[in-house]
Amino acid sequence: MNRGNREKSPVQLRHRRRVPDPAAVDRTSLPLRVDLLGPLALRVRGTEVDVPGVRRRTLLALLALAAGRVVGADRLVDGLWPDAPPDNAVQALYSHVSRLRGHLGPLADRLERHGGGYLLRLEPGELDLDAARRLGTAIGDGRPPVEAAALGRAALELWRGPALEEFRAVPELEVEAVAVEELRLRLVDDLLEARLATGEHGIVVDSARATAAAPLRERTALLHVRALAAEGRTADAMAAAQDFRRRVIEEAGLDPSPALAELEQQVAAGGLAPASAAPPAASTTPTPPSRPARRVRSEGPLVGRRHERAEVTRLLSTHGMVTLAGPGGVGKTRLSLDIAADPHEPGLPAVVVDLAAVDRPERVCQAVVTTLGLRLDGDATADEIAGALSEAHLLVVLDNCEHVSDAARRLVEALGRGAAGVAVLATSRASLNAAGEYVVRLQPLSVPRDATDPAAFDRHDAVRAFVEHARRRRPDFDLATADPDDLVEVLQRLDGLPLGIELAARQVAVMPLRDVRERLSRALDLATGRGDRDDERQRTLRATIDSSYCLLAPGEQALLRALAPFPGGADLATVEAVADDLGPAVDVADPVDALHRLVDVSLLTADPVSGRYRLLYTVRAFLLDELTRLGELERAEERFLDRCLTVAVDVGRRIMGPEEVAMDAHLRAELDNFRAARDVARTRGRDDVLVGITLALEEGSIWRDLRELWAWALELADDPRLAGHESEVEVVGAAGEAARLVGDLDRARTLAERAIALAGPDATPAQLHRPLRVLGSVAHFRGDFARAAELWVRSGEGRRVVSGAWLASAALATAYGGDHERARELLDRAHPAIRRSGCGSHAAFAAYVEGELRATTSPAEAVGCYLEAIEMARRAGTTFVVGVASVALASARTRLGDLPAAARDFAELLDLWQRTGHATQLWTTARNAAGLLAEAGRHRTAALLLMVADVQPGAAAVGPSIARHSSRVYVSVDDLVPAQELTSVRAEADRLTAGEVLDRARAELMAVAG
Structure with missing residues (x-):
């Protein structure tokens, strides 16, 4: 259906007679109005308020559509930045929320913060979609036809244009737009039905327009038939019924x-004709010409292909030759058939030539001749077919071209030369490389990253496809009762491939979703359950992949198998190293040419931005089976382990220098x-890989x-196999640093002392630099600053990377x-050394x-330094420095009296440290935030925060002296709470969890921030 130019439903353009609408809400008197049935509009107390910016408008739409429910911050971030959220996404979200509150003016309190999300409180009818739904519900309550018609008109008049059209790039709102359009179509049908029930004449034109707008909607088509019959046009009514039957089949x-x-039957028997039927009028709805087309079987829902469909249609209308490429099972045929079946786009009659069963290239032309019914004698050539179609205006779909690509290319080029009115849409796992060819490569459907936001699952195309397929076999399947972890794993391991999703979804008819997940190891061999499928290659995923694999040369197959152990894909350097290791016996003359071929046949996916090549999970599973069958698995895994160790050492060597940004990525x-290398190394006894990757x-x-x-370091330090290993001292020292990072200071000190003892009296500086660094950190957090400075200076002597970072750490302790x-x-000694190293992390830390x-x-002046540190750290990917500098920045802003900005910073930082597990930084931040809350007059929450921080083992020491010389804040609980209330506050602190206290503190901070 073309939604682009519709402003009013055709049904609502006629018969404006008004009847009181008892279910309607007088929206003109409402204090707040949010309109989404057309371009987004906001009215506050009768005044229209401009909401600028795509993201702020998206935020308002998401909150309004939530119908008074809390929308989590993560879900809002995904909606505002669907492709790639910025590093400071949470802070940016806070900013948009704050500005949206400003747009709400006197009703700003309607936008409420609840825990980790937001709620927009709307009264009944304040959202136009809510008003439309209420009217629609009232129509179904058995109202008299005249009243129902009035309600239908009132509901449809709420539409000012296509609903949510401006938000089509937001997956969640795109899904919502489909539901809203369904509501509009239902209201159109309700109004037609009510008008028919009143005996109203002259609605045939409206019903015909409604049918044209939704040609496969059965209720609309039946209403059109009834409207024709009601006017005595029995022949036209029967023709309309037959037209619909043909379309739907x-x-x-x-x-x-x-x-x-x-x-x-009723129409034929005259049961719907008027009592005194006039002679039938001439039909105003001509029957469309017959179009040659392969019968389009329903192969499941077409989900998540709106952009690709639009792009293919656009290219066909301007260029005439498009190839849909992609891996087997990605939905190329399904999309091409959907385009071919549409009478409006690309606006040509279509014929589908299925080449799956054509086993020899020379038979391609004959298959086309037979399918089109061309009268050509003998073995027709491509040029003869083009000549026969020279005057035709036609869309030819060549489905499944990959195994006869040369013959298909010759045919396409001949049509381009001799049949200007013929457009060609080909589907192939590899491009045809034809002159004038445009390639649209289908990617798998979007899959959830994790199961943390089940409410947002239906935004993902893979989830929607799974549900639709499941309900085709088990109509009562409910996503709400499914375990989200099970569903995420199923979809991720199937790579979002529509065919794989279909195979897995059909299993829920006979087993729970958790059993489907447990049987994923057999996913390659799950059958479609459709014995009538034309293409044998589509019966199982294994058959689908094998048919593409067999198109490769032996050297290309060998290279592909060698890449199978790499679950994270490979860059060009790794591909070249693997190809070189295969040796002269395997013909991989040019790995780059081989890569192009593997990508072209859709067995390898390429990311041109990152320069990485990746196997889909299902393709990788197939190749691992091939490695096992051929006896090559052990050698392939050894090659994989060697390469991972080489890469880890190289990254570790270069990441703390001028190449830091590239090495971080x-x-x-x-x-x-x-x-994966760590898992394989354990099974193969490769301790050198376990230790080497960890230390690098x-x-x-x-x-x-x-x-x-x-x-990894903590786990390795506890492994009995490490005892006596030549790198045991280094691993235990690294484990001490890891314990310190997660806030377990006692364990950090124990591990550091163990490493020093293992090193013995003849220890080298290289062995000691890690444990000395750990002991320095522990001393620093516990307030022994002189010892911390001494240990940090000593630790720098044995470091592999020459830099002044540890002098900067010693300077920090000395200042404190x-x-x-x-x-x-x-x-001052640290600065030139850091500059020489070129390390962005160290430069940011020094700032x-x-x-x-x-x-x-x-x-x-300190604020300027902190801002510089944060900017440099973000460029380098140094989240730790971003965090500590942001804590100091918030504390400085508190000292300068900018409490709202500081409160926002502290709220975001508490989220950051909780999410990343930096316990020591979390409770340092909490204590500093308590100081701000105390200054803002929120003494009880500040006291609770301090009491909880005081009992945390990873919290840094703080007292009046430390606070005097640092950005740490010291506040005494006794100064915050009157003596008579202290007992009750302590009891409350004992009753609440640390997380609950932090949640309360965040809420209070956001209140201070306004």
């Missing part, structure tokens, strides 16, 4: 419901491979939010100890320390 592959046959891209990445992980890498002159000397040295004497 040819274009949807379905059989009409029994209601159509019953209506046809490389590290994150390789994490899936490193995880340890220093880079200190500065980043990579808890998983910290856990009150010796600012010595601190300045240490930091933060510079701010700390100025914090107590010149907070305004």
Whole structure:
């Protein structure tokens, strides 16, 4: 249906006679009005308020559509930034919420913060969609036809244009738009039915327009038939019924419901004709010409292909030759048939030539001749077919071209030369490389990243497809009763491939979803359950992948198998290394050419921005089976382990230098491979890989939010196999740093002392730098600043990366100890060394320390240093420095009296530290935030926060002396709460969990922020 130019339903343009609408709400008197049935509009107390900016308008739409429910911050971030949220997404969200409150003016309190989300409180009818739904419900309450017609008109008049049209790039709102359009169509039908029930004449034109707008909607088509019969046009009514029967069979592959046959019988018997029928009028609805087309079977719902469909249609209308490419099972045929079945787009009669069963290239032309019914003698050539179609205006769909691509290319090029009116849409797992060809490559459907927001699942195309397929076999399937973790794993392991989703979804007819997940190892061999499928290659995922695999040369197959152990994909350097290791016996003359071929046949996906190549999960499973069958698995896994170790060492060597930004991206891209390498290394006894990867990445992980890498060190330190290993001292030292990072200071000190003991009296500086650094950190957090400074200076002697970062740490401790002159000397020594290293993380940390040295004497100057540190740290990917500098910045803003800005910062930081697991930083921030809350007069919450912080084992020490020389804040609980209330406050602190107290503190901080 073309939604682009509709402003009013055709049904609502006639018969404006008014009847009182008892269910209607007088929206003109409402204090707040949000209108989404057309361009978004906001009215506050009768005045229209402009809401600028796509994201702010999206925020308002998401909150309004939630119908008074709390919308989580993560869900709002996904809606505002559907492609890639910024690093400061939460803070940016706060900013948009704050500005939206400003637009609400005197009704700003309607936008409420609840826990981790927001709620927009709307009264009945204040949202136009709510008003439309209420009117629609009233129509179904058995109202008299005249009253129902009036309600229908009132509901449809709420539409000012296509609903939510401006938000089509937001997946959740795109889904909502479909539901809203369904409501509008239902209201159109309700109004037609009510008008028919009143005996109103002259509605045939309106019913014909409604049918044209929704040609496969059965209720609308039946109402049109009834309208024709009611005017005595029996022949036209029967023709309209037959037209609908043909459309639903040819274009949807379905059989009409029994209601159509019953209506046809009534029309034929004259049961619906008027009492005194006039002679039938001439038909005003011509029967469309017959279109040659393969019968389009319903192969499941077409979900999530709106953009690709629009792009293909656009290209066909301007260029005439388009290939839909993509891996087997991605839905190429389904999309091409949907386009071919549409009588409006691309506006040509269509014929579908299925080449799946054509086993030899020379038979392609004959298949086309037979399907089109061309009168050509003998073995027709491509040029002869083009000549026969020289005057035709036609869309030819060549389905499944990959195994006869050369013949298909010759045919397409001949049509381009000799049949200007013929457009060609080909589907193939590889492009045809034809002259004038435009390629649209279908990607798998979008899959949820995790199960943390089940309410937002239906925004993802893969989820919607799964539900639709499941309900085709089990109509009562309810997503709300399914375990979200099960569903996420199923969809992720099927890579969002529509065919795989269909295969898995059909299993829920006979087993729970958790059993489907447990049987995913057999997913390659699940059958479709459709014995009449034309293409044998589509019966199972294994057959689908194997048919593409067999198109490859032996060398290409070998390279593809060699990449199978890499779950995180590979960059070009890894592909070249793997190809080189395969040796001369395998013909991979040019790995780059081989890559192009593997991507072209859709067995390997390429990300041109990151330069990585990845196998879909299902393709990888197929290739691992092939490795096992051929006896190549052990060698492939050894090659994989060697490569992962090489990459980890290279990343670790370069990440703390001038290449930090690129290496940070490389590290994150390789994490899936490193995880898998650790698992494989255990099974193959490759301790060198376990230890090597852990130590190589340890220093880079200190500065980043990579808890998983910290856990690797802790896990390895407890492994009995480590005893006596040549790198045992280094691993235990790294584990001590990991314990410190998660806030377990006692364990950190124990591990550091164990490492020093293992090193013995003849320890080298390289062995000692990690445990000395850990002991320095523990001393710093516990307030022993002189010892911390001494240990940090000593730790720098054995570091592999030459830099002044640990001098900067020593300067920080010295400043906190009150010796600012010595601190300045240490930091001045650190700066040139850091500049020579070129490390962005260390430079950002030094800028933060510079701010700390100025914090107590010149907070305004310190703010500039902190902002510089945050900017540099974000460029380098150094989340740790972003966090600590932001804490200091918020504290400085508090000192300068900017409480709203500081409160916003503290609220965001509490979220950050909780999410990333930095316990020590969390409770340092909490204590500083308590100082702000106390200054804002929120003493009880401040006291609760301090009491909970005081009992946390990972909290840094703070007292009046420490606070005097640092950005840490010291507030005494006794100064906050009167003596007579202290007992009840302590009892409340004991009763609440730490998380509950933090939630209360965040709410109070946001209140201070306004």
